[in-house]
Amino acid sequence: MHLSPDEIIFWQYGFFKLNATLAFTWGLMLVLTVGSTLITRKLSTDLHRSRWQNLLEIIITAIEQQIAEVGLSQPRKYLGFLGTLFLFIAVAALFTVIPGYEPPTGSLSTTVALALCVAVAVPLFGIQDQGLRGYLKSYVEPTFIMLPFNLISEISRTLALAVRLFGNMMSGTMIIGILLAITPLIFPIIMTLLGLLTGMVQAYIFTILAAVYIVAATRVRKPKPDLAAKI
Template identity: 80%
Template sequence: MRLSPDELIYWQFGHVKINATIAFTWALMLVLVVGSKLITRRLSHGLQRSRWQNLLEIVVTALEKQIREVGLRQPRKYLGFLGTLFLFVAISALCTVVPGYEPPTGSLSTTAALALCVLVAVPYFGIADQGLRRYLASYAEPTVIMLPFNIISEVSRTLALAVRLFGNMMSGAMIIAILLTITPFIFPVVMTLLGLLTGMVQAYIFFILATVYIAAAIGVRKDRPDVEAPPEA
């Protein structure tokens, strides 16, 4: 029994190898690119719209609403990054019904890469919104003694984000694999459906946590607006 798709090797030449994690990661990215191209090639601005466009608008509207509710006032600015993270994790979970498919999110290397994307995006959006000096100065607030603790916090929450997603996604796949070997067919089917639900929940949690981290770098660290002076008597 494989604990990770990294163990399934499709091709190897010396130290260079292509395992299931790499193969299915690129396959998912290809599906996302081609799918988005096909859905958006004939967008309509009128009342007559295709089912795919309606589905796309529902997903985009829901993501924008969640981003705005977290605290980011311009959701379109962050929708490309956060929406891609959500769709990648969600589709990775939904494709588990395909025979022979190995979800790349069941590998620690994939979840670590996703978490590193968040680690890079947080200061990127923070610097773009506040400027380099103000953003770096926020790490020394309220006193310079907090500088190493704030840096450790950035790194540790990235590690926690990767391990959380990896553990939840891998555990679901492992439970289904075990049940397939010791129980009849019908029960693993129910567990597979439960695994799909769990995968969607994990995609939502990863999306929300990434949004919260970016909002913390942009909104919480901004200066408070000046309080209006009381009118003179």
């Protein structure tokens, strides 16, 4: 019983090592890239298009729409980062149906890495949007006293992102492992299905939270007309 796929080490040379987390991550990257390439190789701009193209268009437009609904006025600018977060976490959870597979998101190292990416990307987007001075000024608002609290908030929310995703993915794997030992029939399958749902929800939550952080950092002044109309 492993708590994390980090513990399965295939090869190690001093500081460098090749564990299950990295191996499965590469596998996912390969699948995603090759799949995308295969589908987008012959895209049609006609009214008739393949089912795979339809699927990808639905997924991507849905992500774009979600980002816009959170409050980012230029969703395509953030689509690369937020969309990849969602796809990586979702596909990592989806592949748990394959026997012997360990989701890389079940490793705290991976979730920390993703949370760190978010923690770095948010200030970068904020600075890009309102300049370094404007972004730093947001830490001392409404008063200078708020600076430590804002900093603590940054750290804690990054930690929360990492631990939430890790906890959920790890628990899924753990529960299945325990259930296999206790009731090897039926229940593990149900829990696997439940784990799929949990994985999708976690992917959504992680992405939306990242989007919300970016929105907070970029300080949207003008709400989108669509959103305003909905409210």
